[in-house]
Amino acid sequence: MQIKLLAIGKTDQANIKELCHDYEKRLSHYIKFSFEVIPDIKKAKGLDETQQKDKEGALILSKIEASDILILLDEKGKEYGSVEFSSFLQKKMNSGLKQLIFVIGGPYGFSNEVYQRSNGKVSLSKMTFSHQMIRPFFIEQLYRAMTILRNEPYHHR
Numbered sequence: 001m002q003i004k005l006l007a008i009g010k011t012d013q014a015n016i017k018e019l020c021h022d023y024e025k026r027l028s029h030y031i032k033f034s035f036e037v038i039p040d041i042k043k044a045k046g047l048d049e050t051q052q053k054d055k056e057g058a059l060i061l062s063k064i065e066a067s068d069i070l071i072l073l074d075e076k077g078k079e080y081g082s083v084e085f086s087s088f089l090q091k092k093m094n095s096g097l098k099q100l101i102f103v104i105g106g107p108y109g110f111s112n113e114v115y116q117r118s119n120g121k122v123s124l125s126k127m128t129f130s131h132q133m134i135r136p137f138f139i140e141q142l143y144r145a146m147t148i149l150r151n152e153p154y155h156h157r
Contacts, residue, residue: 001092002032002099003142006063008056008106009040011132019136023143030146035139036063041106049108057111060103068099069119072110073134077121082155085122086145104134 011017020035027033041047041055064070069092080088092100102122103114110118124137147154 001097002034003089004033004099004101005035005104005135005138005142006038006060006101007035007104007131007135008038008060009131010037011135013132016132016136020139023136023139027139027143027146030143030150033139033142035135038063050111052106053108053111054113056106057114060105060110060114061117064101064117065099068101069097070114070117071100071102072114072118072121073102073104073124073138074109074121075123075126075128077123079123079126082141082144083148083157085141086148089142089145090149102138104131104138107131 024033024035038056038059041052041059044052044055047055089100103110105114124134124141129137144155
C-alpha cells in the first residue's frame with residue numbers, strides 16, 4: 001500500500017519543511033509515502049469562502065483515482081490515539097488497498113464534493129492547528145504508527 005498526503009498551499013517556513021522532510025525520510029523505511037502540495041488558488045481574495053473551497057476541491061479531486069481511499073483531516077473527524085491509529089492503518093494495509101490518501105484542506109475546509117467523495121474523516125485533536133503545523137504532526141503520527149506496528153521503541157506505552 002502507498003500512503004499519500006495532499007495539502008493545500010505551500011509553506012515558506014523552512015523549519016516546517018525541514019521537520020516534514022525528516023519524518024518523510026524516516027517513514028520511507030516502512031512504507032511508500034509521498035507528500036504533495038497543491039498550490040494556493042491564485043486571486044483567491046476575489047472569491048468568497050464557498051468559491052475558494054470549490055476551486056480547492058476541484059484540485060484535490062483531480063489528484064484522486066477511483067480506487068483510492070480518501071481520508072480527510074477534519075476537525076469533525078474521528079479521533080484516534082496513536083495505537084488506535086496504527087491499528088486503523090494496519091487494517092487498511094491488510095485490505096489489499098493500493099493507495100490511501102489523506103488530505104489537509106485549505107483555511108475554510110473542504111467543498112461538498114470532496115466531503116461526498118471521501119471515505120472518512122480523521123481529527124488529530126479537538127484543538128485547532130494551522131494548516132502548516134498539521135503537516136509535520138500528521139507525518140510524525142504516520143511514522144509513529146509504523147514503529148508501533150513493528151514493536152519498535154519509538155512509542156512509549
